[in-house]
Amino acid sequence: MSELVLGKDFFVEVMKDLHDMIEVQRDYLTGLDSDIGDGDHGINLSIGFRAVVEKLEAMDAETEDISSFLRKVGMTLLGKVGGASGPLYGSFFMKAGDDVKGKTEVTFEEFCGMIANGVKAVQTRGKAEIGDKTMIDALVPGIEVLLDEKNKDKDPIEVFTACVEKMKEGAESTIPLVAKKGRAMRLGERAIGHKDPGSESSWMIMEVFLNRLKKL
């Protein structure tokens, strides 16, 4: 599986794809957040990724390696995205490249490690556990798939597809839950029956990575 190599350009292209996906899903994600939060999730992500795309050429030119580029993306999201998701997605991108500093290309195994590091950063920042009705309910089961499968002799697309599917299931699993984090906590049992918007945007973001992997 190590013959798949991702250059810095892969990550630059993913940012454009993320921007485009968020523009399409903005109202849907905001709608989910209106049900149990403050109705700004899609709008916040849209503001964030518009800022990323605006600065994309400069961030690409100013950085040599993937890790530094992603740090700049993370800092932009941190600065621009409001609500709980700004610091969380900001941390994801800021920390994703921690183990591949200085590298201008990464293997699929290293890429899986990057996604896992990003998710760990979200966990550290948000301090949520599985079952709290947050993006962790989608992200953590997904990276377990990556960490289990990345070393085995399997097709990267197959492995990453399984990861995204698991994240999608994780987002579904938030529907019957009472929230233990975020604004939805205040709703108590009234949050039951609604999907956590962060868990939904999480798998959507990973699906964008998957679709870009398929184009390699």
Ligand SMILES: [Mg+2]
């Ligand atoms: Mg919100």
